Each structure stands twice: as C-alpha cells, then as structure tokens.
Amino acid sequence: MGRSEPLRRLLLAGALLLPLGATAQERSPGAPHGSVVMQGLDKVTARISTFELELDRPYDFGSLQLVLRACWKTPPEEPPESAAFLEIDEVDPDSPRERLFTGWMFASSPAISALEHGIYDVWVMECQNRL
Secondary structure: OOOOHHHHHHHHHHHHHOOOOOOHHHHOOOEEOOEEEEEEEEOOOOEEEEEEEEEOOOEEEOOEEEEEEEEEEOOOOOOOOEEEEEEEEEEEOOEEEEEEEEEEEEOOOOOOOOOOOOOEEEEEEEEEOOO
16 A cells, blocks of 8 residues: 555545535535646647636547536645546547546556556646636
8 A cells, every 4th residue: 555545545535425515614625626737648749738628628639629617626734645536538439439448547646547558658747726
C-alpha cells in the first residue's frame, strides 16, 4: 500500500457519501471542483494537448468523448492530490458508441486507474475551482 492509498480511499468515500446540501466545512477530506485540467496524448502524431473539462459537459478528444462527473482536490494543508470521476466513450460514426472507461483518475498516480486505448492516453492534471 503506497502512502497516498489511504488518501484515495478517503476521497472516494467522501465523494460517495457527501450529502448534496453539505457546507464547505462538511466537505472534508477535500472539496468538489467544477472543472479539471487534463492532458491527452495522440500516440500516432506524438502530440500532447492540454484541455479543460467542465462538469457534465462532453468534450471531444480525437475519437474519444470525455465527461467529467466529479472532481475533488485535497485541502492546501494536505499532500496535493486531484481526483476526477470520468466517463470516456469511443465515438465512431460508423459503429455504436462504446464505453471505454468509467471511474476515478488520480493526478499523482495516473497509471493506477488509466484508460487503455491503442491511440490515446489521457490523464488528470488538476481540479479547478469553478463552482
């Protein structure tokens, strides 16, 4: 178990158990944020792109469509961590939409919960406070 594993568990538990009407003080161990900065790699062109996703708004990156459902960031007094809950689909006009990934991605450990795709890699950089 890595040193940040307990933090990941707390973030996940907080996201699942947070009451909808919670105040900022009740949002421990972090606070929700309204957007996330991500980077994506197109392995064919070797081009890295930086983009921002807003909550519940689809974003197209190549043939992928990403939707941010939640983003949590630890308070400043804790070790830095951003975690984003994402849904990622492959969108091809000639075939049905295919869900490739649903889950949490962590900025500090992108390999723990990563999208596995032959052409694209995407990873979380940081949650942004846009609420």
